[in-house]
Amino acid sequence: MSAPASRPCPSCGDALQVHALPAQYGGNVEIDFCFGCHGLWFDQMENLKLSPAAVATVFKEMHRHRETPHQPLAGTLRCPQCRDRLVQGFDLVRSGRYITHRCARQHGRFSSFSSFMIEKGFVRQLTKPEIAEIAAKVGVIHCSSCGAPVDLRREDACSHCRSALSLLDPQAVEKALQAYASAPARPTPAAGGHELADALVAMARERSRTEREAGATGHGLPIRGILAVDLLSVGLGLVARLWDD
Known part of the structure; x- marks a missing residue:
C-alpha cells in the first residue's frame, strides 16, 4: 500500500x-x-x-x-x-x-x-475531576499539541500553547470510526479518572524500565520522582488493549 x-x-x-x-x-x-x-x-x-x-x-x-x-x-x-x-x-x-x-x-x-x-474527533477533552485524579498519581504529562510539559498540580491546560488537555479515548475512537467508516464496532467502556491515572502510571513505569535497561534517558524517565508521560501514547495503548483482546 x-x-x-x-x-x-x-x-x-x-x-x-x-x-x-x-x-x-x-x-x-x-x-x-x-x-x-x-x-x-x-x-x-x-x-x-x-x-x-x-x-x-x-x-x-x-x-x-x-x-x-x-x-x-x-x-x-x-x-x-x-x-x-x-x-x-x-x-x-x-x-x-x-x-x-x-x-x-x-x-x-x-x-x-x-x-x-x-x-478528526478521535479524542475527547479531560474533565476537571479526571485531571485532578491524574495529577494526584502522575503530576506531569506532555501536551499532545506541542509536546511541552504540563504540571497538572498547577495547571489544567498547556501553558505553552494553551491547548486543552485531550486524551485519545477508546469510546471517542469507536464513535469516530463509526462516523467515518460507517462500520459497526463493539461497545467500548469509557475510561474514567481512576482508569486513566492507573494506565498512565503503568505505562510510564514500563517505559522507564525499558529505557533504563537500554541506557536511555528519554522523557518517560521519572523526573524528581514524578512520571512525565504522553496522553497520546496512553490512549493508543488503551485502544490497543481493546483491539488485541
Missing part, C-alpha cells in the same frame, strides 16, 4: 512514505507519513479530501506504528516542495485546539498524529 517518496519529511528530512487513499468524490489522495516524527504531510486541502474510509485507514496506520520511537520535531520545519520555512498556527474544532504548520506558498500543511486525531 505504501512506497518511499522522494520528498523529505519537513522535520527530520527522511523520505516520506506515500499512502494512496480514497478521496471523497472518487479517485485517490496521496498522503505522506513520517512514522519517526509521528507526522503527516498534506498537500493543499488534502486533509479535507479524505473519504471516511481513508480517515479510518490513517488512524489504523498510526495505531499500527504506535511503537515506533518518536523523535522530537525540529525547531524549524520546511515545506517538502519549496523548502521554505513552515508557519506554525492553530486550528479549533469541537474536540479541541491543535497546532498545524503551513507553507506560506500554500503547498500544504504538516500535522502531528495527535493534531490529526484532534481534527
Whole structure:
C-alpha cells in the first residue's frame, strides 16, 4: 500500500512514505507519513479530501506504528516542495485546539498524529475531576499539541500553547470510526479518572524500565520522582488493549 517518496519529511528530512487513499468524490489522495516524527504531510486541502474510509485507514496506520520511537520535531520545519520555512498556527474544532504548520506558498500543511486525531474527533477533552485524579498519581504529562510539559498540580491546560488537555479515548475512537467508516464496532467502556491515572502510571513505569535497561534517558524517565508521560501514547495503548483482546 505504501512506497518511499522522494520528498523529505519537513522535520527530520527522511523520505516520506506515500499512502494512496480514497478521496471523497472518487479517485485517490496521496498522503505522506513520517512514522519517526509521528507526522503527516498534506498537500493543499488534502486533509479535507479524505473519504471516511481513508480517515479510518490513517488512524489504523498510526495505531499500527504506535511503537515506533518518536523523535522530537525540529525547531524549524520546511515545506517538502519549496523548502521554505513552515508557519506554525492553530486550528479549533469541537474536540479541541491543535497546532498545524503551513507553507506560506500554500503547498500544504504538516500535522502531528495527535493534531490529526484532534481534527478528526478521535479524542475527547479531560474533565476537571479526571485531571485532578491524574495529577494526584502522575503530576506531569506532555501536551499532545506541542509536546511541552504540563504540571497538572498547577495547571489544567498547556501553558505553552494553551491547548486543552485531550486524551485519545477508546469510546471517542469507536464513535469516530463509526462516523467515518460507517462500520459497526463493539461497545467500548469509557475510561474514567481512576482508569486513566492507573494506565498512565503503568505505562510510564514500563517505559522507564525499558529505557533504563537500554541506557536511555528519554522523557518517560521519572523526573524528581514524578512520571512525565504522553496522553497520546496512553490512549493508543488503551485502544490497543481493546483491539488485541
